Amino acid sequence: MPNNLVVRVKASSPEIQAGLAAIAKELELPGDFPADVTATAERAAADVVLPEQDRTDLPFLTIDPAGSMDLDQALHIERHDDGYVVHYAIADVAAFVEPGDAVDVEANKRGETLYGAGTRIPLHPPALSEDAASLLPDQVRPALLWTIRLDATGVQVDVRVERARVRSRARWSYVDAQKALDDGTAGEVLELLREVGRLREQQEVDRGGISLPLPEQEVDEADGGFQLVFREQLPVEQWNAQISLLTGMAAASLMVGAKVGMLRTLPPADPRDVARLRRVAKGLRISWPQDMEYPAFVRSLDPTVSQHQAMIVACTRLLRGSGYAAFDGDLPEQRLHSAIAAEYAHVTAPLRRLGDRYVGEVCLAICAGTPVPDWAASALPGLPKILQDSARRAGAYERAVLDLIEAAVLADRVGQQFDGVVTSVRDDEATSGVVVLAEVGVEAPVTSAQPLPLGEDVSVTLATADLAARKVAFTLP
Numbered sequence: 001m002p003n004n005l006v007v008r009v010k011a012s013s014p015e016i017q018a019g020l021a022a023i024a025k026e027l028e029l030p031g032d033f034p035a036d037v038t039a040t041a042e043r044a045a046a047d048v049v050l051p052e053q054d055r056t057d058l059p060f061l062t063i064d065p066a067g068s069m070d071l072d073q074a075l076h077i078e079r080h081d082d083g084y085v086v087h088y089a090i091a092d093v094a095a096f097v098e099p100g101d102a103v104d105v106e107a108n109k110r111g112e113t114l115y116g117a118g119t120r121i122p123l124h125p126p127a128l129s130e131d132a133a134s135l136l137p138d139q140v141r142p143a144l145l146w147t148i149r150l151d152a153t154g155v156q157v158d159v160r161v162e163r164a165r166v167r168s169r170a171r172w173s174y175v176d177a178q179k180a181l182d183d184g185t186a187g188e189v190l191e192l193l194r195e196v197g198r199l200r201e202q203q204e205v206d207r208g209g210i211s212l213p214l215p216e217q218e219v220d221e222a223d224g225g226f227q228l229v230f231r232e233q234l235p236v237e238q239w240n241a242q243i244s245l246l247t248g249m250a251a252a253s254l255m256v257g258a259k260v261g262m263l264r265t266l267p268p269a270d271p272r273d274v275a276r277l278r279r280v281a282k283g284l285r286i287s288w289p290q291d292m293e294y295p296a297f298v299r300s301l302d303p304t305v306s307q308h309q310a311m312i313v314a315c316t317r318l319l320r321g322s323g324y325a326a327f328d329g330d331l332p333e334q335r336l337h338s339a340i341a342a343e344y345a346h347v348t349a350p351l352r353r354l355g356d357r358y359v360g361e362v363c364l365a366i367c368a369g370t371p372v373p374d375w376a377a378s379a380l381p382g383l384p385k386i387l388q389d390s391a392r393r394a395g396a397y398e399r400a401v402l403d404l405i406e407a408a409v410l411a412d413r414v415g416q417q418f419d420g421v422v423t424s425v426r427d428d429e430a431t432s433g434v435v436v437l438a439e440v441g442v443e444a445p446v447t448s449a450q451p452l453p454l455g456e457d458v459s460v461t462l463a464t465a466d467l468a469a470r471k472v473a474f475t476l477p
Contacts, residue, residue: 003027015408019407019470022468023229023401023404024042027186027400030110030121030417034303037105037106037125039102039449040101041096041127041128042127044096044098045096045127045132045298049095049164049175051095051163051164053162053163054163054164054165054168057089058166059076059169059189060074060075060087060168061076061136061173061190062135062170063174063193063236064173065173066175067173068381070122070351070352071091072090072350073089073090073348074166074173074217075240076189077192077196078150082152083150084192085148085149085158086147086150086196089135089142089146090146090347090356090360091094091350092132092161092163093124093350094360094361096133097357099375100375103125104190107124110354110390111387111390111391112352112387112394113355114394114397115398116333120194121160123352123353123354124351129351129352134351135168136171137171139168142163142164143164144162145161145162146161146247147160147166148247148250150199153202153203153406154196154203155203156246156253159250160367161367162368172190174234174236174237174267177236193240193280194239196242197240197243200242200424201238201239204341205295207333209295212298212315213303213312220281233303235440245340245344246471247347248344248346249345249347250346251345251360252335252344255363256331256335256343257366259329260329260377262325262362263332263335263337263344265322265332265334265337265344266321266322266337266340267334267338276317277294277318279423279454280311280443282311282455283421284308286307295318295355297367307441309441310441315363315386318339324355324383324387324388326380345359346359354383354386354390358376358380362376363434373441375411400470403471403472404470407466407467407469407470407472408467409442410462413462414463414464416419417461418474419459420474421434421458422446422453422458422476423436423454430451430452431443431449432446435460435474435476436447442472444474445472445473446458446460447473447474459476460475461475461476
């Protein structure tokens with residue numbers, strides 16, 4: 001599911017920078033690529049063989065955050081009969097990476113690109129991820145070309161994937177693409193992205209699925225302290241994400257039909273987590289009627305409102321428990337991604353996620369009617385653990401950065417009181433729990449001499465805001 005919280009740290013204070021360095025050391029985050037990995041990547045970039053099929057006639061475009069260089073996906077949409085054809089070109093990392101070579105071994109160690117604090121720790125060396133394998137404009141590149149036909153309502157009716165050489169004609173940032181759509185200068189492909197994106201959003205509603213429009217969080221220096229600012233997703237980002245979701249669902253359907261591959265899975269939400277989220281909503285002063293289901297509630301949130309932005313971030317707790325299920329023969333018992341409300345696979349970001357390269361190869365083989373390559377088939381059983389380990393590291397990195405930011409934002413307010421709601425209480429210690437504060441959109445530990453009043457309004461005192469320890473804590477008199 002393409003929903004990731006992005007944190008950008010614009011503050012240059014020694015305290016913030018020291019905290020970020022400490023996080024990198026504690027989590028043993030990867031550093032620069034070893035020399036042999038870089039040399040192998042550079043040789044592969046110079047010696048790449050392009051696919052025979054030439055689809056440089058299709059005027060692809062890319063849409064990414066401003067300044068991005070690792071461009072995994074290029075898009076073209078056209079009308080066909082009474083429906084649409086989506087052409088989605090995905091960077092062909094396997095054209096550059098040989099099984100067992102230095103780049104492959106290092107990628108299996110890293111698992112995924114790590115994002116946090118405005119920096120990125122890439123999965124592949126820049127010679128590939130930001131140059132030869134990236135779908136940069138006006139460059140002929142090898143790609144996995146997905147062709148997905150939709151009916152007039154946006155329902156998939158056909159899919160195939162094959163290798164082809166492609167060339168992107170335009171590179172859009174999300175901001176510029178949205179501006180062009182708003183002022184009528186976007187052109188046909190972006191206009192069709194809006195049209196198809198809205199249809200796919202309705203399909204998601206009909207399935208009972210939900211996408212979290214996670215805002216970017218920025219921490220900046222202001223008036224001698226720090227300020228936390230949310231930037232909501234633009235509509236074009238959500239429409240673009242729907243094309244990625246569509247492709248991931250199409251890949252899953254191919255693999256389930258052939259009984260070989262790897263799915264991204266998520267079990268149904270735990271009712272206790274939903275109940276806790278209801279208390280978070282109360283703490284943020286957001287109405288959540290008892291008869292409203294979780295997906296409908298998320299769709300009711302307004303990402304332009306700060307309390308709603310904090311609520312959207314809190315909703316990521318229902319994505320916990322996600323995993324990967326590899327199979328070859330018998331299908332896994334749990335195949336569903338409950339947030340998407342469908343079978344789903346990661347396949348559209350091979351420059352940034354290790355598993356996507358393998359899933360892409362499986363789908364290519366299925367469509368070609370050939371056996372899955374040995375290097376991909378033999379790796380499937382071990383991939384879920386590699387990917388889960390890298391996901392845990394990425395999650396720990398994200399949480400540590402958020403903890404640091406919250407401590408920085410509140411550092412000069414120790415001793416002040418805040419209104420909030422107690423959203424959870426420890427089962428083994430009724431005097432300890434978590435409080436959510438509407439004013440600053442923060443969830444933090446709270447303790448009291450008496451049992452905490454679960455779900456009730458409280459006035460708490462900020463007892464600790466320690467940047468070095470990345471710790472924020474409140475007390476309830």
